[in-house]
Amino acid sequence: MHSMKYLSILLILTFLISTNKNIQNQLPEGFVYVKELIPDIVLDIRYAGSHNFVGKPIRGYKQPKAILSKPAAEALQKVQQELKDVGYCLKIFDAYRPQRAVNHFMEWARNPGDTLMKREFYPELDKKDLFSLGYIATKSGHSRGGTVDLTLIDANSGEELNMGGTYDFFGEISHHVTSQVTPEQKQNRELLKRVMSKYGFRSYPQEWWHYTFRMEPYPETYFNFEVE
Numbered sequence: 001m002h003s004m005k006y007l008s009i010l011l012i013l014t015f016l017i018s019t020n021k022n023i024q025n026q027l028p029e030g031f032v033y034v035k036e037l038i039p040d041i042v043l044d045i046r047y048a049g050s051h052n053f054v055g056k057p058i059r060g061y062k063q064p065k066a067i068l069s070k071p072a073a074e075a076l077q078k079v080q081q082e083l084k085d086v087g088y089c090l091k092i093f094d095a096y097r098p099q100r101a102v103n104h105f106m107e108w109a110r111n112p113g114d115t116l117m118k119r120e121f122y123p124e125l126d127k128k129d130l131f132s133l134g135y136i137a138t139k140s141g142h143s144r145g146g147t148v149d150l151t152l153i154d155a156n157s158g159e160e161l162n163m164g165g166t167y168d169f170f171g172e173i174s175h176h177v178t179s180q181v182t183p184e185q186k187q188n189r190e191l192l193k194r195v196m197s198k199y200g201f202r203s204y205p206q207e208w209w210h211y212t213f214r215m216e217p218y219p220e221t222y223f224n225f226e227v228e
């Protein structure tokens with residue numbers, strides 16, 4: 001009798017734990033994991049690790065996953081299909097970004113003493129100018145679930161195409177209009193831009209990797225759920 005009672009308690013506990021786990025893994029309505037829709041897409045979610053301009057994992061990124069609103073992910077699926085047909089593949093650096101991560105960037109930008117990653121990401125800039133120059137904003141399209149940072153890779157070798165300038169570099173070479181890239185690098189950027197535009201993504205003049213879905217379903221909402 002005693003052991004039956006113990007077993008019942010154990011079963012209830014197991015049930016509660018599994019239910020809780022399901023709740024944790026559930027995305028808000030209207031959001032999807034990009035990998036579930038596009039299994040062959042490559043992810044390098046920089047803010048979940050330390051290879052980013054802050055030099056540490058960013059608040060709210062518990063897992064290196066890419067999440068987007070469903071229509072944006074569906075459009076990206078078409079982009080990937082078209083690129084795969086000509087031997088390329090997409091690689092995502094960031095997708096949905098919780099507001100708490102944007103707040104983390106702002107706190108970082110206001111601390112002039114923290115220049116851990118200056119040499120790689122902003123060698124020519126003063127941290128305090130990152131806001132006024134448009135590299136860091138108090139609100140980001142990424143938090144609306146309709147914006148994605150990405151590049152192109154060779155579908156066979158997995159190697160990134162040379163875009164002239166690396167992801168999240170704060171400087172003129174990252175702009176679409178710049179004299180600092182070669183014709184080949186410009187051509188690679190144009191290829192990404194052409195296919196992204198075709199399926200409804202708008203480019204951003206300051207960052208060759210940043211695209212926003214024009215028909216985003218939540219144009220006014222800045223979400224804060226964690227990436228997990």
Ligand SMILES: [Zn+2]
Pocket residue numbers: 094142147148149209210211
């Ligand atoms: Zn971006």
